[in-house]
Structure formats: structure tokens, C-alpha cells
Amino acid sequence: MKTHIILLGIATALLASCHRQVAIKSLPCCAKDAAASVAGASDGTQGGNSIYQLPGMWTDQHEKQLSLSNLKGRPQIVAMIFTHCTSVCPRIVEQMKAIRDSLPASIRNNVGGVLVSFDPQRDTPAQLRVFAAQRQLDDRWELLKGNDDQVRELSMALNVKYQKLAGGEFSHTGNIYILDKEGNIAGAVDGLSSSVHNADALLASLARK
Amino acid sequence: MKSLTILFLIACLLAPRKNSGEALPGKRHVAHARSAAGMVAVPGGSYHYFLRRKDQPAAVKVHTFLLDVNAVTNDEFLAFVKANPAWARSRVARLFADAGYLKQWAGDFEIGDDKIKNSPVTNVSWFAANAYAKWKGKRLPTLTEWEYAASAAPEGMAKGARLTRIILAWYDHPNPVILPEVRSTYQNTYGLYDMHGLIWEWVQDFNSVIIQPDSSSGGTSASSFACAAGSLNSVNKEDYAAFMRFAFRQGLQARYTIQSLGFRCAKDY
Numbered sequence A: 001m002k003t004h005i006i007l008l009g010i011a012t013a014l015l016a017s018c019h020r021q022v023a024i025k026s027l028p029c030c031a032k033d034a035a036a037s038v039a040g041a042s043d044g045t046q047g048g049n050s051i052y053q054l055p056g057m058w059t060d061q062h063e064k065q066l067s068l069s070n071l072k073g074r075p076q077i078v079a080m081i082f083t084h085c086t087s088v089c090p091r092i093v094e095q096m097k098a099i100r101d102s103l104p105a106s107i108r109n110n111v112g113g114v115l116v117s118f119d120p121q122r123d124t125p126a127q128l129r130v131f132a133a134q135r136q137l138d139d140r141w142e143l144l145k146g147n148d149d150q151v152r153e154l155s156m157a158l159n160v161k162y163q164k165l166a167g168g169e170f171s172h173t174g175n176i177y178i179l180d181k182e183g184n185i186a187g188a189v190d191g192l193s194s195s196v197h198n199a200d201a202l203l204a205s206l207a208r209k
Numbered sequence B: 001m002k003s004l005t006i007l008f009l010i011a012c013l014l015a016p017r018k019n020s021g022e023a024l025p026g027k028r029h030v031a032h033a034r035s036a037a038g039m040v041a042v043p044g045g046s047y048h049y050f051l052r053r054k055d056q057p058a059a060v061k062v063h064t065f066l067l068d069v070n071a072v073t074n075d076e077f078l079a080f081v082k083a084n085p086a087w088a089r090s091r092v093a094r095l096f097a098d099a100g101y102l103k104q105w106a107g108d109f110e111i112g113d114d115k116i117k118n119s120p121v122t123n124v125s126w127f128a129a130n131a132y133a134k135w136k137g138k139r140l141p142t143l144t145e146w147e148y149a150a151s152a153a154p155e156g157m158a159k160g161a162r163l164t165r166i167i168l169a170w171y172d173h174p175n176p177v178i179l180p181e182v183r184s185t186y187q188n189t190y191g192l193y194d195m196h197g198l199i200w201e202w203v204q205d206f207n208s209v210i211i212q213p214d215s216s217s218g219g220t221s222a223s224s225f226a227c228a229a230g231s232l233n234s235v236n237k238e239d240y241a242a243f244m245r246f247a248f249r250q251g252l253q254a255r256y257t258i259q260s261l262g263f264r265c266a267k268d269y
Helices: A002-018 A028-043 A088-101 A125-134 A148-158 A199-208 B002-014 B074-083 B126-135 B143-150 B163-172 B240-250
Strands: A076-081 A112-117 A141-144 A162-164 A170-172 A175-179 A185-190 B039-042 B045-048 B059-062 B065-068 B266-268
Touching: A076 A088, A076 A148, A088 A112, A088 A175, A088 A199, A112 A148, A125 A141, A148 B126, A175 A199, A185 A199, B039 B143, B045 B143, B059 B143, B065 B143, B074 B126, B143 B240, B163 B240
Parallel strands: A076 A112, A112 A141
Antiparallel strands: A076 A175, A162 A170, A175 A185, B039 B065, B045 B059, B065 B266
């Protein structure tokens, strides 16, 4: 019996790997959770699904200390990267910029970009500043470094998978997450996709809410 | 499979019957001076990756670390919830645990069934396990530490017996309705109980499992995984039992709660 359950689990895991996450989607977990967080208020659970509940202070590229809840108030486009990444991270950042640039200016100014580093050792605020300049990221972008525990917890909340490799590089999944004003995950886009899909429409609707 | 079951039972019978939290004395154990109560020092060594990237070394050095002798029990977890009511069943945020959290309990601060007091706590999310460990001044073991510690053979294992066979025998058993108490299976040569045979256990970095075709890109996205490519970079294809664990971890999310998934804590030595 247990074997069957496990095999089912493995099959599910493998199927999940096969699923091409190209189109933006309301994550199944979160579509349900949007309702659940409302229900959550009545059954006593607190805080719902907002990732802004994660504890800890982060340091940004301007050496400012902030908690994730400081990101409240506007929709955010979020990804986890490391600045020494020469392969996929630059493409993820370009994709985030493309999503933001596809918005009308009035909305764009109310949508933030957040890059969280996997690599607190090398991604100092100064290094994050250099990266922001290289990538031409405006002042609506926050580049954050935290400690290893905070990075792990955030990856867990976002369902980002990553592993530090022997040479100091990181192997990681490359999704871009769209957060609503309260920090709930409203959707995800493949960071390596060449289309913004419906991320612009989603962000526009979140910004107006 | 019957023969495997019998083998497993034999292994259990052969396992030493020790009730104290101390590790067995012996050359394989390092000094216990810095061991906390209920923990043993697992001596450092080398862990050979089960899933390996071609551009990465085959093995990694594991430093000596402390690990709980047995998994955290319902009773122990109750003390945590009482001290940290934000982790009570009806109050925990959905970000941190799904709706099945602690569903085996009678209420927020009540286990109910005395029979499970000393059974491993299950239906706990990674976030809850992580919070418990921090509260104890400990941490969750890393995946590498856990696999390294769990690879030790049962104390007194019959000559010619193989740990993999014992694990597969466990997989083959249905889940008991009431989980047995901790320390009810075997003790391994590090002095750890139930590393296999009772529950699955959370590790600190379970989300480091990225089953993918071999790739030198230094990163990948969800869409670049190839179907069923998981076994391509597994080092030991015979170790089906380990493959099951890695596939299980790959399917987990940190908020999930599962009836056969609990945890134990570790600490730096």
C-alpha cells in the first residue's frame, strides 16, 4: 500500500517536472489559498499566505535595513538570483524588466522589482549596486541580501529550489513570482521564457486593487 | 517480498536493546563531551553524492555534528506549541503549514490519544520543524548530514544483510494506523534509532533536490527539466531506496504536512 502511495508520489513528482511552466498561471496552491486566507480569518489562523510574514531583516543595495513587510503596498515582481551567475540569472532579470516595461508608465511606477541573492557571501550591498547599474535597474528595484537561514526560508515560501555547488556557484530553478500588494503569490512566470505572457495584465489588475 | 519482511524483522530483533539516550561506547564514536542530552556526535567523514552533477566532485566532506538519537515525539512537540501558541493548529498561518497540520491531535494543546505521546510527531510542515529546532537551540540536519548518518548499518546487522533491503522491506509495509513509539525499530552503529523503518524525516535543505538531466548551465528553469530524467545522474542506480527518498523530497513543499513525515534535530559539534 505504502509502496503504491510512494510510487504515485514519484510519478507525480516526475509529471510535475515534465509540466512546462510557460504560460503565466494562478498557482493552483494560491488560487485556492486566496479563498483560504479569507476563511483563515474566521477559523483563527493568522496571516494567510503572505510571504511578508517571514521574519528577519534584509540589507538592500543602499545598505538600508528592511523587513519583507516593507515591500507592502505595491505589487512586486520577485526572483532569486546571484550576481556572479553568468547563465540564467541575467536572462531572468531581463525577463523581469521586460514584464515591467510592458506596463503603461502610470502602472509601472507602482510595480516594484525585487531580486534576492542566494549568495550572501559575495553579494555585498556594493556588489548589488554594481549589478543594478549594469542591468540598468531603476529606483523601484530592491536588491536584497540576508543570512543563509533567511534565504533558505524565502526559497521555501516561494518554492524555489537551489543548491550551492562546490565552486561557490548555485544551481537553482528560475521562476519569476508576481506578488500582490500584501505579499501573496498571485502568479509565476518561467524566467527563461521569451514572452511576458499575461504577467502585464495580472500586474495591472493587482495595481488597481 | 516476504523474505525481505522477514529479514527486516530479524534485523529489528538483532538491533541492540538500549534505552538510554547515550550512544554506544566504542571506537566509532567520538567523545561525548559536547553532546547535548538525547543527541549523539556523528563522526565526520565523506559522503558520496547520490545525485551528482557531472561537473561536481563525487564526494563531500561531512564535519562531525550532533544528531538527536530519535525523532521528535508528539509529547515534545506539544511542549513547543504550548510555549509558542502561534504554532497551535488553529492559529498557524497557511504560509507555514497546510490544513493537515497536527491533525492527529485532539486539539490545539492536546494530543488526546496517550498511545501516540511517544510516537514521532508527523503532519508537521518544514516551517514548523524548523521553528521547533530553533526553539531548542538546534537546527534541522542538512540533507547530506541526514543521508550520511542514515547510511550506517544497524548495530549487529547479520553478516551479508544489506541496509537497502531492510529499507525496501519497510517501504513494502502498510503504514500502521498508530505509529509505533520512537526507538521501536533498529539502532544504527552511530547510536541513532529509526533512521529508516518508522517515518520519513525533513531535512534543512530538502529543496536542494533538483532532479534534472545533466546540465552544465549552472542553473535551470522548471521548463528545462526533461521528463523522467531523474535517474540519469544518480550515481548508484541500484539504490532504489535512496532514489525513493530523493524523489519524495523533490515533490515536497515546505508547508506540506504528511502522515509519515516527521523530523529530528541536529546541532554543530
